[in-house]
Amino acid sequence: MPIQPFSNIPLAEILRESNALVSAGLIEEWSLGGALAAIYYVEPFATYDADIFFIPSDKGLTAGLPAIYVHLQSQGWQVERENLLCHGFPVQFLAASGLTEEAVREAEDIEFEGEPAKVFRAEHIVAIAASVGRQKDRARIEQFLQQADLDKTKLEEILQRYKVKLPIL
Amino acid sequence: MKLEMRQKLAREPFEEKIRKVGQLIRLTKAFPRRASWLATAKKPIATGMGKKL
Numbered sequence: 001m002p003i004q005p006f007s008n009i010p011l012a013e014i015l016r017e018s019n020a021l022v023s024a025g026l027i028e029e030w031s032l033g034g035a036l037a038a039i040y041y042v043e044p045f046a047t048y049d050a051d052i053f054f055i056p057s058d059k060g061l062t063a064g065l066p067a068i069y070v071h072l073q074s075q076g077w078q079v080e081r082e083n084l085l086c087h088g089f090p091v092q093f094l095a096a097s098g099l100t101e102e103a104v105r106e107a108e109d110i111e112f113e114g115e116p117a118k119v120f121r122a123e124h125i126v127a128i129a130a131s132v133g134r135q136k137d138r139a140r141i142e143q144f145l146q147q148a149d150l151d152k153t154k155l156e157e158i159l160q161r162y163k164v165k166l167p168i169l
Numbered sequence: 170m171k172l173e174m175r176q177k178l179a180r181e182p183f184e185e186k187i188r189k190v191g192q193l194i195r196l197t198k199a200f201p202r203r204a205s206w207l208a209t210a211k212k213p214i215a216t217g218m219g220k221k222l
Contacts, residue, residue, distance in 0.1 A: 008188065008191040009187055009190060009191045009194075011187050036187070036190075039183070039186050039187070039190060040183050040186075041179065042179045043175045043176075043178035043179045043186075044178065044181075044186040044187075044189040044190045044193065045190070045193065046190065046193040046194050046197055047190060047194075048194065110183070112183060112184065112187075113184060146172060146175070146176070147175060147176050147179040148179065
């Protein structure tokens, strides 16, 4: 079947199926991360995928990803190379560890179009961007400093605990 | 775009911002040459067109 390009970002369905993965016992917890989580706090910008960070139920090397793929394909999602596609929109499922695992566990509870969901807190997004350190991560940090209500004390505590420094902008 | 305008956009409801992201993606696909030029900008453009962050 040819893959249809999406007309709108099917975020509600992505969140619903992520919740279904918890109900099915395939993952323990999850949160929206990456660019779409950043957009929760700052002005909208173009991005071409959704990042779902999860804490796996299966602690093995594959983090249960094969079962996650099978489950989502049974719900009509498609696979193109390594990408899962929800109505043509790429979605990455990323096993969380360290800083990202903490970001999942402490994520903010939200509702999106009536669907309960979790999104990384702003302080974790900045700390993760600082730890990755690419040019686009530096741009994201600058955006957050200008536009988001950051808890500077919490951010400093996270940065110290993970031995990460904010870049000089 | 002025900082005040960007801060105002940042405070919009998440659902509205996601709808705008969809529009931006459609624009970058409809006008790839312009999007390519925007993607070379050093900092995020107010609309974010063509730049994945």
